[in-house]
Amino acid sequence: xxxxxxxxxxxxxxxxxxxxxxxxxxxxxxxxxxxxxxxxxxxxxxxxxxxxxxxxxxxxxxxxxxxxxxxxxxxxxxxxxxxxxxxxxxxxxxxxxxxxxxxxxxxxxxxxxxxxxxxxxxxxxxxxxxxxxxxxxxxxxxxxxxxxxxxxxxxxxxxxxxxxxxxxxxxxxxxxxxxxxxxxxxxxxxxxxxxxxxxxxxxxxxxxxxxxxxxxxxxxxxxxxxxxxxxxxxxxxxxxxxxxxxxxxxxxxxxxxxxxxxxxxxxxxxxxxxxxxxxxxxxxxxxxxxxxxxxxxxxxxxxxxxxxxxxxxxxxxxxxxxxxxxxxxxxxxxxxxxxxxxxxxxxxxxxxxxxxxxxxxxxxxxxxxxxxxxxxxxxxxxxxxxxxxxxxxxxxxxxxxxxxxxxxxxxxxxxxxxxxxxxxxxxxxxxxxxxxxxxxxxxxxxxxxxxxxxxxxxxxxxxxxxxxxxxxxxxxxxxxxxxxxxxxxxxxxxxxxxxxxxxxxxxxxxxxxxxxxxxxxxxxxxxxxxxxxxxxxxxxxxxxxxxxxxxxxxxxxxxxxxxxxxxxxxxxxxxxxxxxxxxxxxxxxxxxxxxxxxxxxxxxxxxxxxxxxxxxxxxxxxxxxxxxxxxxxxxxxxxxxxxxxxxxxxxxxxx
Amino acid sequence: xxxxxxxxxxxxxxxxxxxxxxxxxxxxxxxxxxxxxxxxxxxxxxxxxxxxxxxxxxxxxxxxxxxxxxxxxxxxxxxxxxxxxxxxxxxxxxxxxxxxxxxxxxxxxxxxxxxxxxxxxxxxxxxxxxxxxxxxxxxxxxxxxxxxxx
Numbered sequence: 001x002x003x004x005x006x007x008x009x010x011x012x013x014x015x016x017x018x019x020x021x022x023x024x025x026x027x028x029x030x031x032x033x034x035x036x037x038x039x040x041x042x043x044x045x046x047x048x049x050x051x052x053x054x055x056x057x058x059x060x061x062x063x064x065x066x067x068x069x070x071x072x073x074x075x076x077x078x079x080x081x082x083x084x085x086x087x088x089x090x091x092x093x094x095x096x097x098x099x100x101x102x103x104x105x106x107x108x109x110x111x112x113x114x115x116x117x118x119x120x121x122x123x124x125x126x127x128x129x130x131x132x133x134x135x136x137x138x139x140x141x142x143x144x145x146x147x148x149x150x151x152x153x154x155x156x157x158x159x160x161x162x163x164x165x166x167x168x169x170x171x172x173x174x175x176x177x178x179x180x181x182x183x184x185x186x187x188x189x190x191x192x193x194x195x196x197x198x199x200x201x202x203x204x205x206x207x208x209x210x211x212x213x214x215x216x217x218x219x220x221x222x223x224x225x226x227x228x229x230x231x232x233x234x235x236x237x238x239x240x241x242x243x244x245x246x247x248x249x250x251x252x253x254x255x256x257x258x259x260x261x262x263x264x265x266x267x268x269x270x271x272x273x274x275x276x277x278x279x280x281x282x283x284x285x286x287x288x289x290x291x292x293x294x295x296x297x298x299x300x301x302x303x304x305x306x307x308x309x310x311x312x313x314x315x316x317x318x319x320x321x322x323x324x325x326x327x328x329x330x331x332x333x334x335x336x337x338x339x340x341x342x343x344x345x346x347x348x349x350x351x352x353x354x355x356x357x358x359x360x361x362x363x364x365x366x367x368x369x370x371x372x373x374x375x376x377x378x379x380x381x382x383x384x385x386x387x388x389x390x391x392x393x394x395x396x397x398x399x400x401x402x403x404x405x406x407x408x409x410x411x412x413x414x415x416x417x418x419x420x421x422x423x424x425x426x427x428x429x430x431x432x433x434x435x436x437x438x439x440x441x442x443x444x445x446x447x448x449x450x451x452x453x454x455x456x457x458x459x460x461x462x463x464x465x466x467x468x469x470x471x472x473x474x475x476x477x478x479x480x481x482x483x484x485x486x487x488x489x490x491x492x493x494x495x496x497x498x499x500x501x502x503x504x505x506x507x508x509x510x511x512x513x514x515x516x517x518x519x520x521x522x523x524x525x526x527x528x529x530x531x532x533x534x535x536x537x538x539x540x541x542x543x544x545x546x547x548x549x550x551x552x553x554x555x556x557x558x559x560x561x562x563x564x565x566x567x568x569x570x571x572x573x574x575x576x577x578x579x580x581x582x583x584x585x586x587x588x589x590x591x592x593x594x595x596x597x598x599x600x601x602x603x604x605x606x607x608x609x610x611x612x613x614x615x616x617x618x619x620x621x622x623x624x625x626x627x628x629x630x631x632x633x634x635x636x637x638x639x640x641x642x643x644x645x646x647x648x649x650x651x652x653x654x655x
Numbered sequence: 656x657x658x659x660x661x662x663x664x665x666x667x668x669x670x671x672x673x674x675x676x677x678x679x680x681x682x683x684x685x686x687x688x689x690x691x692x693x694x695x696x697x698x699x700x701x702x703x704x705x706x707x708x709x710x711x712x713x714x715x716x717x718x719x720x721x722x723x724x725x726x727x728x729x730x731x732x733x734x735x736x737x738x739x740x741x742x743x744x745x746x747x748x749x750x751x752x753x754x755x756x757x758x759x760x761x762x763x764x765x766x767x768x769x770x771x772x773x774x775x776x777x778x779x780x781x782x783x784x785x786x787x788x789x790x791x792x793x794x795x796x797x798x799x800x801x802x803x804x805x
Contacts, residue, residue, distance in 0.1 A: 059686035093712055094688050122713070208678070240678055241685070248690045273699065273715070282702040371717050375703035378719075384706075477680050477722060479687055482708055482715035 002161055003051045003078070007071055007102070008086030009095050010057035011483040013114040016492060017086055017144035018054045021153070045154035050161075053080065059094065061101045075105055082108040082160050084153070086144075089119040089126060090484075092259060096251045097244075100170065103135065104200055108164035110156045111139045117146070118484070123262030131258045136167045145489055169199040172246040179231045180206065183224055190220040206231075208240040269484040273368070282372045289365065290391050293356045297349055298395055298426065304348035312341030327524065330531060335520030340513055346396055350504045353392065353399045355497040362488030366406060367480055374478065380460045381467030382419075383412035384478070390416070390459070393423030394452075397616040401623055402500065411471045414624055415463055418632055421612035422459035422639075424452050427570040431607050434574050438588045439600040447601070451608050458609060458639060519568055532579055538564065552606060552641070553599025553648040563606070569613045598651035602644045609640035656734045660709065661723035663697040664749055664767040669728035671695050671711075676725060684726075687716050695728060737773060737782065737791065737799040745801040746770045752798045763789050765799065773801075 006021075008014040022041030039054040055074055056067035075083060083102055087095040103109055113128060132139040138156040142149035171177065183202035187195065195201045204212040205224060213221060228239045235242045275281055316337040323329035360366055366385070374384030382390075385407045392400035400420050407413040432451055436444040522541070523532040533539055534557070542561035549555045549563075558580040566573035581590045595603065611633050612620070621629035657672055671693050674684055688711040689695075698715060699708035705720040734748050749767050750757045760766065764785055771784030780796045781788045791799070 060682065091712070091714055094686070094714065097686060238678060241681060244682070244685045245690065248685070277699040277701065277708070279700075279702050367717065371699070371701050371706060371708065372703075374719070375701060375705045477683070478706060478717070478719045479683055479722070480717045481687070482717055 001049055001051050002081045003053065004082045004084055004157060004161075005053045005055050005074060005078075005080040006084045006086065007055040007075075007098070008057060008112075008114075009059055009088060009091070009098060011481065012057065012086045012088040012091075012095065013144040014057055014086040015054065016489070017112060017114060017142060018052065019492065019495075020144055020147050020150055022052060043154065046158045048158065050157065052084075053078075058098065060097055061105075075102065075107065080107075082110060082157060082164065084110050084112055084157065086112045086114050088115050089113050090115055090122055090124060092124075092126065093248075093251050093255050096254065097247060099135070100247055100251065103137070103167045104169065104203065106166045106197060106200065108160050108166065109137045110153070110160050110164075111135075111137055112149070112153055113139055113141045114144055116141045116143045116148070122267070125260050125262075127258040131254065134254065134257075136165060138164070145486075169203065170250055172250055175234070176242065176246050179227060182227055186220060186223045186227070187216065190217060190223075203243065206239050207243045208238075267484065272485055273482070276365075276368050277371060286369055286372045289360070289369070290388070293353075293360070294391060294395065297352045297356060301349035301352050305345050308345045308347065309341075312337055312345065316341070327527065330524055331520060334523075334531060335516055336513070340516060344505070346398065347501055347504065349396055350399050351497050351501040353395070353403075354500040355493060357388070357403055358493045358496040359488055361406070362486065362493060364483050364485045367482045370480065371482065381463035382416055383407055383409070386412065386416040389420055390423055393420045393425060396425050396427070397421050397423070397612060398504065398619050399500075401616065401619045404623065410624075414628060415466045415471070417620055417624055418466060418628065418635065419459040419462045421616055421632070421636060422455045422462065422609060424455040424608055425570070427613070428608060430571045431566075431573045432604055434577075434587065435591070435595075435600050435604055438591050439595065439597045447604075451604055454605065454643075455608055458643065462635075462639065516568065519565070532561065532565070532576065549606075551648070552644045553602045553652070554595065554606075556594055558594070559603065563610065566607065567611060567614055569615070570607065573607060598648060598655055601651065602648035605647050606640045606644040609636060609643055611637045611640075656730055656732060657727045658730055658734070659724045660695070660697070660726045660728055661707070661720045662749055662751075663707075663728075665697055665700060666768070667730070667749075668694060668696040669730040672727045672729045674726045676722070680722075684718075684722075688712060688714055689716075689726060733803040734800045735803050736797045737801050738780065738793060738796040740773060740801050740803060742772075742774050744770060744772050745803070748800045748802045750798060751800055756795070756798060760795075760799070765789065 006014060006018055018039065018041065021043045023043075041052050041054070042049055043052060044050075053074065055071040058068045058071050061068055061072040061075075074080070085095075085099050085102055087099065089095075099109070099111060111132070113126070119126070128139045128141065138160055140149055140153045140156045142153055172180070180199070180202055183206060184198045187198050187202055187205075201212060201216075205216070206228065216224075231242065232239060237245070276285055316333045319337060320329060320333045323332060360369075366388070369388065370384035372384075373387040377384050377386050386404070388406070389400045389404045392403055397420055400423070401417050404413050404416050404420075407416060428451075429448075432448045433444070436447045440447045519538075522538040523536050525537050526535070529535040529539075534543075538561055539557065542557035542564065545564075546555050546557045546560040549560060558577065561580060562573045562576040565576040577587060577591075581587055591600070611617075617629050617633060620632050658669070663669075671689060671691050673691060674681060674689055676684060693711055696710045697707060698710045701707070706717050707720060707723055708715050708717045709723075710716075730748075732748075737745070737747075747765060747767055747769050750760055750765075757766075764787060765771070765782060769784055771782045774781050774783065780791050780793070782791055782796075782799075783789070
């Protein structure tokens with residue numbers, strides 16, 4: 001079976017085209033070693049089945065971002081039979097840069113000239129026939145969103161696979177070609193038969209490609225270094241810059257020959273941008289969009305949450321009745337149905353949230369939001385794009401952490417993820433309501449509000465600490481395109497949200513399932529004890545660890561066990577307390593025997609800040625690796641301990 | 656006249672002259688279209704003053720002010736301070752100062768893009784715009800940069 005790769009600039013419509021070509025025949029995985037998604041699909045043309053790999057969207061193949069390395073390694077090492085380059089015609093010059101780089105890799109290439117309708121609307125016309133002749137490739141005009149040009153594209157792929165030719169090196173300026181051919185001569189002299197293509201190798205060496213440089217002898221490099229030194233002197237630039245400038249010169253000569261632009265009136269996209277980025281309106285609009293996303297996600301989601309929750313409760317009761325009393329029954333009812341159920345009920349929220357996020361992403365609002373918030377967020381050690389995950393964190397940390405994928409820089413992404421769990425998620429609210437209701441009946445609302453504010457403060461302080469310590473010298477450069485607004489396709493939004501929801505379910509079925517079993521075992525063993533009672537392993541464990549919490553004002557085993565169960569999901573803290581103190585109804589009488597108002601508040605602060613729930617930790621591990629997940633566990637526990645200690649100590653002095 | 660991109664006000668244009676970054680960052684800027692010789696225009700500034708959005712070949716690219724300061728563009732004319740420019744008509748290019756002075760001058764009717772007539776009266780500098788004579792001190796008139804076409 002033939003394999004073709006599809007690549008292109010971000011926002012060129014590459015993924016839409018890939019989806020249109022493959023339909024539902026797709027597999028989603030990760031590229032080895034990194035958490036960048038790899039999609040592989042299949043399509044049929046002329047009775048042949050062709051496998052197609054979706055490469056990450058990139059602007060070039062030279063710089064060192066993960067995406068570019070993946071795309072480049074795939075083309076060089078996996079050697080696909082042909083490469084489809086998706087070109088956004090409204091942006092021809094910049095897109096041609098990538099085309100040139102791939103053509104120079106001696107690949108059989110088909111160009112999909114996408115966004116045909118948008119191009120027409122903007123008064124741009126391109127003489128694709130002559131351009132195709134000059135580049136020596138087939139060009140097919142497509143409109144991925146309207147599914148136009150797909151059959152022509154498939155045909156062109158088949159024809160190119162059968163009798164496509166590799167391209168010759170392009171002609172650059174005479175001044176530059178002189179150095180290029182001299183480099184070629186040096187290579188030929190020293191390595192008479194190592195390279196298939198001396199011209200390309202010479203170009204790559206001048207470009208400063210380390211991989212290629214390493215493949216030639218030191219002697220050769222010495223000769224070439226002398227040559228590049230005099231080239232740099234003549235051009236007054238670094239060699240790599242000379243090469244890219246030569247490429248741009250060549251591209252602009254192409255564009256002069258084949259592109260004509262009619263002057264058009266300001267587009268509606270520009271008009272929208274003037275409002276959305278306006279000095280006075282920008283921030284209110286941003287806040288409105290965030291508020292809508294947040295409220296809709298949780299109001300609509302809660303309807304379904306309730307239904308799912310009732311469903312799981314009913315399922316548990318039904319299973320309990322069927323299985324009777326016993327180990328197995330307890331395992332299934334308390335462990336599996338209760339534990340996995342408490343996570344799966346968030347599924348509607350996750351689906352809705354990603355529905356809105358992909359809608360905002362596809363429309364093109366996300367870069368505008370980053371634009372509006374960047375300054376404020378960099379002040380506190382984050383990034384313009386961190387704002388959305390932080391807001392989402394008030395709902396649930398899991399989708400919030402997953403939404404950090406929009407951040408390109410690894411540093412920004414790690415910091416955003418690490419501070420995210422301090423935003424008080426919805427699951428912590430039942431604990432606050434219960435405890436604050438008992439100890440601060442007059443101003444429970446205000447007490448809960450202070451907890452939310454404290455969470456925000458701790459996340460800001462943590463971000464600043466991380467910025468100053470972990471990532472001290474890393475400057476994050478922010479360069480991003482504001483693509484024109486586009487009407488999104490409902491199908492693509494639904495399938496994106498559906499995929500995220502499915503991935504969440506898959507995780508609930510693996511990581512969370514395993515954690516649930518371990519905790520259930522600890523709560524039920526040794527055999528015959530009351531579930532999560534004083535004699536169970538977890539009860540004994542609670543007694544051992546409870547002295548740790550003495551300085552915080554709640555050094556009794558029931559508090560330790562509740563917190564330990566809160567590790568499963570934070571709202572479980574209330575349920576556990578109910579069980580341990582003999583029923584949720586009598587907590588208001590029992591709790592004041594254990595807590596005073598200061599230690600109760602310290603307990604709430606600890607609940608707010610301590611180790612994220614197991615599902616969140618699983619998500620952190622999946623997104624940035626086990627090392628950072630472990631760091632998050634330790635850091636948040638330490639932060640919770642220190643802050644609660646301060647609260648309890650100072651509170652005890654004052655009150 | 657070469658000025659850094661960060662000194663532009665919305666609507667101002669020029670030709671990219673040079674970009675001064677370490678190699679990897681430079682590659683990224685080149686790939687996004689910041690190529691010497693290209694026309695560039697400042698189209699949006701964030702409500703907080705940073706980042707900025709520039710238009711290159713119909714593409715809107717957002718960068719931070721810090722990086723914009725390392726990109727020089729040729730605005731196609733010479734710039735002199737209002738203090739040193741000869742008497743006569745001239746166009747204000749930018750105010751080389753912070754927000755405070757910028758807003759103060761704006762409330763007087765002096766802001767980038769406005770044309771007026773500079774004249775001296777008894778050794779004092781006046782800028783006449785909208786049929787109004789505005790008296791400017793030497794210090795302030797050195798902060799007002801005006802276009803001088805070549």
